[in-house]
Amino acid sequence: MxxxxxxxxxxxxxxxxxxxxxxxxxxxxxxxxxxxxxxxxxxxxxxxxxxxxxxxxxxxxxxxxxxxxxxxxxxxxxxxxxxxxxxxxxxxxWRRRRGIGRLVLDHPDGTVACWTAGLDARRRRPLVVVSGGIVSVKEQWAPLLPKLARLGWAAVATEMPGVGENTLRYGPDSWRLLPFLLDRLAGRARVERTHVLGLSFSGHLALRAAAHDPRIRSVHTVGAPVAGFFSDPRWWPRVPGITVETLRRLTGTADEDALRRLLQDFPLGPDTLASVRVPVGYVVSSRDEIIPAGDQRLLAAALPRVRFKEFDDVHGSPAHLGPMRGWLIGSLLRARFGGGPGPAPVPAPPPVTAGP
Missing domain, CATH: 1.20.1160 (Paired amphipathic helix 2 (pah2 repeat))
Structure with missing residues (x-):
C-alpha cells in the first residue's frame, strides 16, 4: 500500500x-x-x-x-x-460554553497544553487523565470531559510528546510526563487518586508510570504497545509506514535504523509490569495491524490485576467505538469504586517527580 x-x-x-x-x-x-x-x-x-x-x-x-x-x-x-x-x-x-477549560503548562523541556473539566481547588475530585496515541490530538477526546466531570471526576485531556501542542520530544523517559502533570494539578484535583485513560501509545506511558507512581490508581487503554512492538524484528516489517514515519518524527531520529535502535529502550519487561499493582483495563483488537499478539500474552502473564475486552477489529477498534467507550467508562468506574480485578494493591515506591 x-x-x-x-x-x-x-x-x-x-x-x-x-x-x-x-x-x-x-x-x-x-x-x-x-x-x-x-x-x-x-x-x-x-x-x-x-x-x-x-x-x-x-x-x-x-x-x-x-x-x-x-x-x-x-x-x-x-x-x-x-x-x-x-x-x-x-x-x-466550541468548548467555551460547555464547561471545558484550557490549561497550558511550562515543562523543563517545552510546553504541555490540556483541555480540562472539573478542576477545583475548593472541591478537589479524583482525577482522570485522557491522552491519545501518536496520531491523535487532544481535541479528539476532549468532548468526553464534561461527561467525566458529571460522573464526579476532575478530567484532563492532553497529548503525547510531539503530538499536537505538546512540544516535548518522545523518548524512553516520556512516561515522566504523567508524574509532571500530577505534580502541577495537585492543588486542583485529588491526584493521589488518579486514573489514566491512555489510548494506544499513551497506554504504554501510563503502564510505565504506574509502576513507579502510587498516585496512579488504575490504567485503561486500547491497543497499547508493551514490548514486542518495540523489540521484535519479525514484527517490525508489518508495521504501517505511517506509524514508522510518525514515530521517527516524534522521536527526532534521523532514519528508520536510528529509530529502531532507540526503540530498544522502550519495552516493558515482566519485572516492570509486575510492579503495576493497580487495576488495568485493556481493549484488544483481534486484527490489530500495529500491536503484536504477544504483547497481550505478556500482560496477561505479568500484570497482577488485568482485565481484557476483545473486539474483532483493527487497531483502536474504531468500528466498535460505542461499545468500546462504554467498556472503558465501566472499567474506570469499577476501578474508582474498588471493583477492579485481582488482589488488593500493595505499597508502591514514592512518587517520581518529572525533571528535564
Missing part, C-alpha cells in the same frame, strides 16, 4: 472515531490525489477546505474534526501546521 492509500485507509478509521460518517468521508477522499504540500488537491489542502467551509457555517466542532484529519498523521509541513492551529482554534470556539 502506498503512502496516499495508507492515509486514506487510516482516515476512514480515524474519521469514524470522531463521528464523521463514511458517507461524509467518501465525499472528500476522491478529491485528494496527492500529499504534496501546497498542491490544491493535496491531503491537507482538501481536508482544510472542508473544515473551512464548516467553520464558516458556524459548526466549529465539525470543522475541528476535519482540521484534525488535515494535520494527520502529524503537523510536519506548513499546511498541516496551519491545520493543527485551526484544529485548536475551532475547538476553543
Amino acid at each position: 502506498d503512502h496516499l492509500d495508507e492515509l486514506k485507509a487510516f482516515a476512514r478509521l480515524h474519521a469514524r472515531g470522531q463521528g464523521i460518517t463514511e458517507r461524509q468521508v467518501a465525499a472528500v477522499l476522491p478529491r485528494i490525489t496527492n500529499d504534496e504540500p501546497g498542491h490544491p488537491a493535496s491531503w491537507a489542502r482538501v481536508w482544510t477546505a472542508e473544515a473551512d467551509r464548516l467553520a464558516r457555517a458556524g459548526r466549529p466542532l465539525d470543522a475541528c474534526r476535519r482540521y484534525a484529519l488535515a494535520r494527520f498523521p502529524h503537523h510536519g509541513d506548513t499546511d498541516r501546521a496551519r491545520a493543527q492551529a485551526n484544529c485548536v482554534r475551532t475547538f476553543d470556539d
